[in-house]
Amino acid sequence: MNRTIDYYTELAQRGLQPSVQRVRILEFLHANRIHPTAEQIWLRLSPGMPTLSRTTVYNTLKLFAEAGIVQTLVIEEKEMRFDIDTSHHGHFSCDRCGTVFDFTASALSGAVPSELDGFEIRERHLYYKGLCRECRTKERRKG
Amino acid sequence: MNRTIDYYTELAQRGLQPSVQRVRILEFLHANRIHPTAEQIWLRLSPGMPTLSRTTVYNTLKLFAEAGIVQTLVIEEKEMRFDIDTSHHGHFSCDRCGTVFDFTASALSGAVPSELDGFEIRERHLYYKGLCRECRTKERRKG
DNA sequence: TTACAATTCTGTAATCATTCCAAATTGTCA
DNA sequence: TGACAATTTGGAATGATTACAGAATTGTAA
Ligand SMILES: [Mn+2]
Ligand SMILES: [Mn+2]
Ligand SMILES: [Zn+2]
Ligand SMILES: [Zn+2]
Numbered sequence: 066m067n068r069t070i071d072y073y074t075e076l077a078q079r080g081l082q083p084s085v086q087r088v089r090i091l092e093f094l095h096a097n098r099i100h101p102t103a104e105q106i107w108l109r110l111s112p113g114m115p116t117l118s119r120t121t122v123y124n125t126l127k128l129f130a131e132a133g134i135v136q137t138l139v140i141e142e143k144e145m146r147f148d149i150d151t152s153h154h155g156h157f158s159c160d161r162c163g164t165v166f167d168f169t170a171s172a173l174s175g176a177v178p179s180e181l182d183g184f185e186i187r188e189r190h191l192y193y194k195g196l197c198r199e200c201r202t203k204e205r206r207k208g
Numbered sequence: 209m210n211r212t213i214d215y216y217t218e219l220a221q222r223g224l225q226p227s228v229q230r231v232r233i234l235e236f237l238h239a240n241r242i243h244p245t246a247e248q249i250w251l252r253l254s255p256g257m258p259t260l261s262r263t264t265v266y267n268t269l270k271l272f273a274e275a276g277i278v279q280t281l282v283i284e285e286k287e288m289r290f291d292i293d294t295s296h297h298g299h300f301s302c303d304r305c306g307t308v309f310d311f312t313a314s315a316l317s318g319a320v321p322s323e324l325d326g327f328e329i330r331e332r333h334l335y336y337k338g339l340c341r342e343c344r345t346k347e348r349r350k351g
Numbered sequence: 352t353t354a355c356a357a358t359t360c361t362g363t364a365a366t367c368a369t370t371c372c373a374a375a376t377t378g379t380c381a
Numbered sequence: 382t383g384a385c386a387a388t389t390t391g392g393a394a395t396g397a398t399t400a401c402a403g404a405a406t407t408g409t410a411a
Contacts, residue, residue, distance in 0.1 A: 082378080082387070082388075084377085084378090084387090084388065084389080086388085086389075087388095102368085103368080103369080104368075116389085116390075117389090117390090118389060118390045118391060119368095119369090119390095119391085120369090120370080120371090120389075120390065120391070121388085121389055121390070123368095123369065123370075124370095124388085124389085139282055139283065139284065139285050140282065141282065142282050142286075142288050142397090142398085143285075143286065143367075143368060143369095143397080143398080144367095144368070145285050145368085145369085155321075157324055157327060157329075160330070166323075166324075166327075167323075168321045168323040168324055169321055169323065170315075170321070172313075172315030172318075172334065175315075177336075178298075178311045178312055178313070180309075180310075180311040180312065181300055181309075181311055181336070182341075183341035183344065184300060184309075184336075184338060184339065184340055184341055184344065185338045185339040185344050186300075186336050186337075186338040187303070187337055187338035187339075188336065188337040188338065189334075189335075189336050190333075190334070190335050190336075190337075191315065191332075191333070191334050192332075192333050193320075193324070193327075193329050193331065193332050193333075194329075194330055194331040194332075194333075195327060195328045195329040195330035195331065196327065196328040196330075197327055198325075198326035198327055201326065201327065201328050225358075225359075225407085227358095227359065227360080227406085227407090229359085229360075230359095245397090246397085246398080247396095247397080259360085259361075260360090260361090261360065261361045261362065262361095262362090262398090263360080263361065263362075263363095263398095263399080263400095264359085264360055264361070266397095266398065266399075267359085267360085267399095285368085285369085286368080286369080286396075286397060286398095287396095287397070288397085288398085
């Protein structure tokens with residue numbers, strides 16, 4: 066089982082040229098389901114690809130988003146996150162540790178309120194914010 | 209009926225000093241339910257208050273958010289919007305004209321999925337993106 | 352009122368994620 | 382191999398937001 070080949074062909078089948086950079090970024094997204102930012106991806110890949118440019122990471126993620134390979138999450142101001150899981154699900158962002166958790170959300174698949182009759186809905190997002198279980202425990206210990 | 213006095217006392221009751229700038233910004237938010245950005249508020253208020261600083265608008269909105277007077281919306285990357293309506297409701301953002309619409313969303317009041325047992329939920333947001341009715345019509349005409 | 356401290360406001364500089372852009376590199380195919 | 386197109390690179394530009402330090406305003410007590 067050669068993952069690199071898998072992702073190489075996945076890109077080719079979608080009509081995207083499977084450059085080394087694109088395959089590595091796609092690999093990273095599949096292997097690290099952490100809703101990373103562009104910067105996080107660059108930080109993790111650049112040791113193994115010293116010439117990798119931040120701009121390439123940004124360009125590639127934009128390309129992937131347009132091709133429907135990833136969905137973009139805007140939860141915190143300023144930083145965009147990328148999710149290789151494009152299915153309908155909700156996100157919980159911890160204010161303390163910054164982790165973004167997935168959760169099942171039937172609300173995203175149900176009917177649209179009549180107030181939006183005639184609107185064309187292209188994306189639906191549900192996100193919660195607060196403290197994750199671990200961080201909540203830690204906060205309690207401190208008081 | 210003197211709105212200025214109303215908002216003056218509203219701030220005072222919340223323990224916030226009702227400065228001229230704060231009252232004007234609060235007035236604006238009540239009168240213009242457009243989920244404005246800080247920049248929009250500044251652009252609309254500065255003609256009548258030539259010395260108003262952008263920084264003051266940002267500081268005041270942060271203060272209002274901490275006091276629970278407004279809720280902050282992060283829908284588009286980079287720009288934060290402010291909503292004087294802090295009740296649970298969903299938002300639809302039009303990709304074409306940028307307008308942010310409200311809609312009723314029972315999903316925001318319901319039960320939390322068991323995946324988030326033990327989590328402390330502080331905020332819930334539901335937002336859709338796409339084309340509003342008007343923009344959809346315009347797009348169709350063009351083909 | 353007056354004086355002084357505390358709070359608020361102002362304007363410029365700094366920050367930082369993202370985008371722009373032109374040059375360099377790589378891929379395609381005759 | 383040679384030409385042309387697509388992709389990558391890295392440094393500069395952008396733009397919303399924040400930091401900061403001095404100026405203005407307000408509150409308080411004599
Ligand atoms: Mn996810
Ligand atoms: Mn609203
Ligand atoms: Zn946490
Ligand atoms: Zn529209």
